[in-house]
Amino acid sequence: MADRGASALSLPEDWPAHPDPILALNRMGSFDWDLDTGLFHMDAQGYEVFDLLPEEFDGRPESLAVRVPPPEAARLDAAVAHAIKDGSENYGAYFRIRCRDGTLRWTHTQGYIRRDETGRPRRIVGILRDATQELAAGETRSLRAAQDEAFRQQTNVVEVTSAALAHAQGVQDVIDVLKYAQGVRHLGAASLVMGLVEAGRIRLVAEGPVGSFVPGTRVTRIDEPYPMGEVVRTLVPRFIESPEEFAQGYPILWPHLTELHITSAAYLPLIAQARPIGAMGLLYNDRRGFSAEERSVLVALGSSIAQSLQRAMLYEQEKDLAQGLQQAMLPRTIPSVRGADVAVRYRAASVGGTLGRDIGGDWYDLIPLPGGRVGAVIGDVQGHDTHAAAVMGQLRIVLRAYAAEGHTPAAVMARASVFLHELDTDRFATCLYAQADLSTGVVQVVRAGHIDPLVRATDGTCRRIPVDGGLPLGLSAEFGRLEYPVSTLELDPGETLLLCTDGLVEQPGADLDDGMRTLTALIADGPDEVRDLADRLIQMAEERGGDDDVALLLLRRRAPEAPRAGGRLQQHVAPGDPEALTQARHMIRAAVRTWGARDRADEVELVADELITNALMHTEGSAIVTLRVLDGADRRLRVEVEDSSSALPRRREAGEDGVSGRGLLLVDRLADGWGVEARGGGKAVWCEFVVPPRAGR
Template identity: 75%
Template sequence: MVDPAADALSLPEDWPAHPDLSLSLNRMGSFDWDLDAGLMHMDEVALAVFDMDPAEYDGRPESLGRRVPPSESVRLDGMVAQALKNGSTHYGTYFRIRTRDGGLRWTHTQGFIRRDGNGRPHRIIGIVRDATQELAESASRREVDVERRRQTSVVESTTAALAHARTVQDVIDVLKDSHGLEHLGATSVVMGLLEAGRIHLVADGPEGSFVPGTRYTRVDENYPMSEVVRTLAPRFIESPEDFAGSYPLLWPHITHLGITAAAYLPLIAQARPIGALGLLYSDKNGFTPDERNVLVALGSSIAQSLQRAMLFEQEHDLAEGLQQAMLPRRIPDIPGAQVAVRYRAARLGRDIGGDWYDVIPLPGGRVGAVIGDVQGHDTHAAAVMGQLRIVLRAYAAEGHTPATVMARASVFLRELDTDRFATCTYMEVDLATGVVQVVRAGHVDPLLRDADGDCRRLPVPGALPLGLSAEFGALDYPVSVLELDPGQTLVLYTDGLVEQPGTDLDEGMQWLTALVRNGPADLRLLADQLCEVVDERGGDDDVAILLLRRRGGHAPQAGGRLRQHVAQNDPEALRSARHMIRAAVRAWGGQERSDEIELAADELITNALLHTDGGAIVTLRMLTGHERRLRVEVEDRSSALPRRRDADPSGLSGRGLLLVDRMADVWGVESRGGGKCVWCEFTLPDRSGEAREIRRDIGPVGPGNETGSRRWRS
């Protein structure tokens, strides 16, 4: 009787073998794909199957893409997506990879799908292995059946791969990588397109096979592609002698390729030739009837896909040209600011959208920055965008406040008799003071990047999109005021940059904020990086980007102006107006009189809000002349003129105009249409910073009394 203990002592120490060792010795690699994180771990054997160095792999499935031909990638993605969708727990398939030396070899993969309690897939664990030898042995055992299936399925497989081709280059890539053409045994593929009576060679292979002088050939020349285009009939060359005798101009240049047969097919779409396709063979003699039928059908399928791709490129180029024509041809140089703009059309579909940007120079060292998006993705959206951009620019240039610019643009869009609306953000930036007035109409919030690179979202109060606000009579657009310090950058963009399928807007905003924070400091490089991300991601929405950075050392200009509307019962607007006044006084060098100016302006605003039925419009401007004077204007809709009166010692009113009279150098009232404007002026120190001496009178002053330097005017 055998002692089990003694028998166990005779076994190897590593018995039984660990599963990892078993997989490795049999050239089977493993992977673990985290679907939530988008990361895929590949062990060394798995990477070796893909002929990839571990140092080249960054843990993302997309990095394996260069090893998988496009046609195979489409098939693999479709199979995995179907398994995830239909509730499967397993999948498996054979596919080909391209090795470092350019060759193709078969690989097999199978995976197990792990799902959570709700059935949602979140992880795939599987293996990959080299299946070249396995398929070779299988093919040798079933050579006849495989050959028959190969001939009958080539059109279907190639057509399926061509269904995803959108451009001519996509069609060329499919033909070069299509396993159907490889099954036919073709050594190389050549393709030419018919252009103005000439055939333009757009694809040739393999490397070194191009014949000089054949990039463009006439249809009436003695070349095989010219012949099939003229006759609209395929040409099958069954021997080297046939080739040499039929085409003596071409044959001497390709004898080194060892060509023994060739098939040239006319590419016909809608009963007219659009080009020709040539398949060259180095180990074939003659074509069977079945092979000829397969090739003719293949040519028809390729022709349809090629025509579709050509039409797509033509329409997309036309649409993108229209879009570019609607955008500003150039961005003007803005003293005191650096600006970078970009536009990227959608990578999916041929239609264009209504995304736009604009930079508007305004008087007094100010600049308007606009970003917007008209609803829809078609030429009508682009046409509406062009009209809206022009009128919004005109309203801003006329000197209207940001809120009025938005309201008028909304009314204009409503009167266009279109069913489209538009989201928009308009900013008026005073580059001397750094004061920014922002109006948002249903658009995404802008970002602000600091000089040190930190970036944050600016939650700006907004109103309805343009067109809708006029439709519902909600034309009161709130104005937000913020300060832009030298070196800070405003980041404006359309929603195509942050909206992605499967994620909400907040996630997109967080992603963009991190991208801008870690992006290059140079504004143009940052804009380019954002566009590169858009190009890599693709998508079905256009993207417009506008970056504006305030430069340091920009001196304020005479004639500069800031304006803010303050509605009744709107404390936020009143705070914004005070913020604007404080920032303007500081930037214009009026720190020594800032308390007086702020107090006087506050009194005028308060009087307008308390003693009139409507709101007030506050305007600050620098006046030209031999001395620097800051003027504060407060407009309201009441025609009743204010009067200065002595305050009751026990009362709370009557002191407003008295304070203005004491603090301002001069003040007065002007009638303006349906209302009036109460104004006051203050002399500021000169630009060297030396305070200008101002005579201060404390005696009583009033209408007609011009005692000292302070006067009242009406």
């Protein structure tokens, strides 16, 4: 075989003219590397130097990796590349090879670069020789120097890795630092495994390279005969210095590692606050044994990783708690609203790894109101912590309660401010409350220190709606300025009302007005469907990042439905709003005449006016007037006046000089029937009038 290997190489004519030194050297081989084809030819002695048989080598340089460890191959490649690049004629290098028995042996090579007339390198011819004896005399000094250099490099790796771990927030960040950053892989480890202790077991959370883990070890008990379980039990590092030691100590694990050619390993317990939280294993395929300095470096590395893991685990626990609390404070579901499409979104702030600050006081709410109306709320409690979230939850509930009771928008905001002021907190909140009548498109808006709403028209254009506002909730009560002016806007069918918190608008160093203009432009270019538009806006907030959370509510008014057969009209009348009372009277008069009950128009209008007046005078809140036609044996016109009080009306004698007390008597005399129905937290007083069957719609 050796003769065949020798005949495969014919030395070039330009081989060094004086071969005497070559003949004098013992245990020397030669090679011829054709750079055009990439083939690497050796003579018989060259195969002996590499401890290879000719049939084990296919002529490709990369196939020598079976004998040349990766770090040594990298140094050789760098030396050859440097010589070719700077125009050198030759190069020389010492490197180690791994023999069949696993031992490492020093080798020397000298290469001569042959170029064509253009200077392009075409071939490299050279020699190979065993340099063990040559280096024996200075081996101790060289190895010591190499160990010192390796120790300095490893110490530097620990420092670099520790610096990178300082920026890790979650457990996955720690794993990424160890697997991909300038960290453990520069220690020369061929494989890395890391597991965390969970309920008496070790769960594998990292392994590299991918696919190198041992089947059946994803989750193992601590008392099983594996090195990670051993270091967790004993809290003592385990350094395995040879394949034989590995095979003898862990016979179950070792057969699965033979393909990785592992020669040594270091298993480190990850200890934080005197208890094990996991373990890490570094497996090597190019070294045997560990010096005292190397062991100290690895133990220090394990301590740094353990501290980072503990911080990451605490951070994730705090984050899960914060997100759970935030979700509990926000509405679990948003009710469907007849006549509108609604979308809500929330994005938590990203505050550079500070525990407990992934939760904020932003909230949204949608409140069904009597008469088919709906209340839309957006707000922001000062601060980014669990206290802000707790205040937000309480404030959202009371504001919802005040709105559902039927108070005017200004009263809702004033009462919420008083509540927050009387709460045991120093926080204030900004808020915007919009009360929309989707049948008419009229929206009443009050603002407490919050940013203005936006309206997107049917043609896609978006405009900011200036709203007169008052002080933030809590502050207005503290300074005795509870007046909140009410602004009115009309939402046409197909238009969208957008409410958001300032996290969607404000950016550090940027003007608020510029942020609003940017937002209006983004909305104008966004999709028509409210859910898609909400997703686009939150995606923009995610891409931009920022240390403020974002709440968003979009309400799009649909086209009104066609009137149903029989006829039905409804009007909301707020206390202290004479215009709404006048509109209700006009609605009743026009509807009665249109439905063919002209002969009873005066009676119906008088009775309805009496019921509305009673509701406004004797209850706290607004009244909902509903007028409908009931088809049956007798065609009847029914009037209902709904309020938020559960107190029943009662008839009383007014006396000869009394100015009140005749209302129900009047209703009883003029209507063909009347009564009271309970309606949730309030009641509805109704009366019916028989109308001629000839009446049309």
